[in-house]
Amino acid sequence: MMKRFFYVLFLCGMSLLSVTLSTCGNSGGNPEDPDTPKDDVDTNTNVVISEGAINDIIGSFSNPVEMAALINDLGVPFSKKFLTPTDNADEYDTNFKKSIALGILSADLGYLNVYNKTSSVVNYITVIKRIADDLKVGQFFDFQTLKRLATNNENLDSLMFLSVSSFHQMDQHLRETKRSNLSVLVVTGVWLEGLYLATQVVKEKPNDKISERIGEQKNILSSLTGILKVFSKDKNFADLLKDLQELQTAYEGVKITIVQGTPETKIENGKVVVYQKDVSIVDISQEQLINIINTTEKIRNKLIAL
């Protein structure tokens, strides 16, 4: 009797231990979960960069707000025509299309939030929620609270926080559940829509600061194509990579020169401010800029029409 009890206890213990260990390695969820949607994209790729390295890179530049914040900070007025229409969201019928769309629409939501266009926010969060549910990351998108904040036009800081942190949690969950391939697509969508917004602003009215920011995206684009190559055995990824390589060609002549300086710390209005003092010179010609604007527009419009 005692032997049997001890044996059962041992089995329970081992099960608990294995659950604990598996949770440590994968805090975001179980990749074998039957509820996790089967990807239409090939995950059986020969990964030459470690997953941790990929995740670090992806996580470092996925921000759905910053380009819009810069555009707003420079006093550029809001323009609804830059946004991706939400009417054809039902046509995003594969995980590939859904992931790209999640990124693009999240960047548009960031643009709307930065300009406090709360009346249009509800439309975007409705579509984002639907896509996020399809990708099994909808649990991180608090639709009801976001809708209440947007509808009542109240506490806009909370609306911004919740929108951005929901995006990061969804993206992180994809990576933690071994769906880095989809996360790469989300991040590509965010980045491309940010670039699209910037290029459309400059197309309408030249702006040196934004042109410079567009030129600096050369390095990000290089990282992005490097990651997409890892998954390029899949035809969808290969096509996307080909498009972004065309954009890389448009960026070829853009030169970025860095001169190092020594950072200085100052106290301003009781706040500690560090001035970097490095000098970065972005050399981008008008012809190169036009080429980048046109190529970005072509790729982005192709992706939202998939």
Place this chain on the structure above:
Amino acid sequence: MNRIIITLLVGFLVLINSEESFSQCKQQLVYSCATQPKTAGENPIYLRDFNAKLRKPKGDDEDVARFQVVLNKGTRYRFNLCNPEESEGKTVLTLFDATRPDNEKPIGKGGPYGRTCGDDGKDYPNASFDFQCERSGVYYVSIKFKKGQGDKKSCAVGILSFIGKGK
């Protein structure tokens, strides 16, 4: 035999409990840290958070949480750090890269770009500093206990906000 069984059970419970309680900060702390009262004339925009779980340091072996972040030229960013009550003032957030590494040296004298506390270890107001970025690229953020302050495991959350193009 009973003693062995009880010891085994207690052992498993301790193991499970310690793994569960060693975790990131709760979303409530992230929220309050990201939506702190604003200074007049400023409108910081939350960009992302760095939620760090920190083990109790063993001797000189300190636990450091590191994150990559891309920052852009011509933009002023704000970094601020928040802790749960039990570890308030005990952690530090550092901004660095390969050219300005995460070390003990002062800012501008071979040290990193910025820290949320001064060289004397005292936190800056709101455990925060602004960084006027002049070179777009990949930077790193580390969060760790200040020297000799990590008496037990805890968590800390850093917030990155967009301040504007700077002056």
